[in-house]
Amino acid sequence: MMRQLATQHAEQTELQWQAQAAIEKAVVEQHAAARETFALFAQTIGQDMAEQNRALVEQSQALAGQLQAIAALVPAEGEQIRSALQQQSAQALTSQESMRFQTDKKLNTLLDTTHRTLASTRENNWAHVFHDTIRQSTWFTAPTLSPGGWAVGYPYCYLLYRALEQAKPQDILELGLGQSTRILSQFAAAHPEMRHCVIEHDPVWMDFCAKEFHLPANSTLVQLDLETKPFMDTEVLQYKGFAEKMAGRKFDLISIDAPLGTTNEKYSRVDVLQLIPDCLKEDFVILVDDYHREPEKQMAELLLETLKKAGIPVASRCYFGNKNTFIIVSESRKFLHTI
Ligand SMILES: C[S@@+](CC[C@H](N)C(=O)[O-])C[C@H]1O[C@@H](n2cnc3c(N)ncnc32)[C@H](O)[C@@H]1O
16 A cells, blocks of 8 residues: 555656656747747847838938939029019019009099199189179270180189279280280270280281281280290290390280290290399289299299399289189289289
8 A cells, every 4th residue: 555655656756747847848948939939020020120221221312312302403493483483573563563654644644634624614713704804894895805725814814804904004015916915905995095015926926816806006016036045044935135125114014925935944934034123113913824834933933033132022823724824913913913
């Protein structure tokens, strides 16, 4: 029994050892297999990583190549883009300029139309006032008149008529024969004691007017040729021998509507300036037509300056119409610049 037990024990121990050895072997084998698998795994990962690295490097190199290509392209494209932008901007500017030009043109046309409409309205108003004023006139009894064009306009006719009617001038100087002469000559005809002198350069125009109306005995028509003479820092069209012809004469009404005016010059119709203030009576009225034009404005400015320098107080005002009329009056006649 004991031996049987000992044998059994020995057999069990042997079996245990064998099992132990088998387990150890299996563990070793598993361990080895695991190591191998791990090594393989590590190798794979390493390879993958290496490959990935290589791929990355390749990609980087490709990217760098592309970047270089792009870098090479950018200046060229940039230049293209810049010049395209410049072209677009130039085109935009051009079209903006042209739009501005068109708008300015339209605005100017609109302003011009508005200005002309306003001027016509004023002219028409003065025409009404003039017609009412001359009703039952005792001396303007043949009121055939054609204001406008090259002739004086209605503001001028109105002011002239009122100046004649109210101030009863005795010595009148009129520069430029025409419609204004129709009014002045009728005043002269009704006031034989006064003297009316008209200066005209054009004999053909004198003939033309002679067929239209007659001058009374106290209206003297003087023909003076025109010549361009130095004046201030420029040259101006003037009547030849005007100063000599007018020497010693004094006037209480001067009508300035000639010689032929122009918009190109700095001054126009400067003839009387050389006679001012000597050619003026104490009480006077001066009418300047075409005062909307710069040269006539400049001349009137000089006239005012000369009177001021001479210590002669005056009042002045512009009357608006299709053409503007400027009136300068001595203190005694100042009511005539507010009518
Ligand atoms: C502005 S005009 C004025 C004349 C005048 N004060 C009037 O009211 O008719 C100035 C000059 O132009 C000339 N003139 C006037 N009317 C004209 C006409 N219808 N055609 C050609 N010349 C003219 C004359 O030589 C005149 O002296």
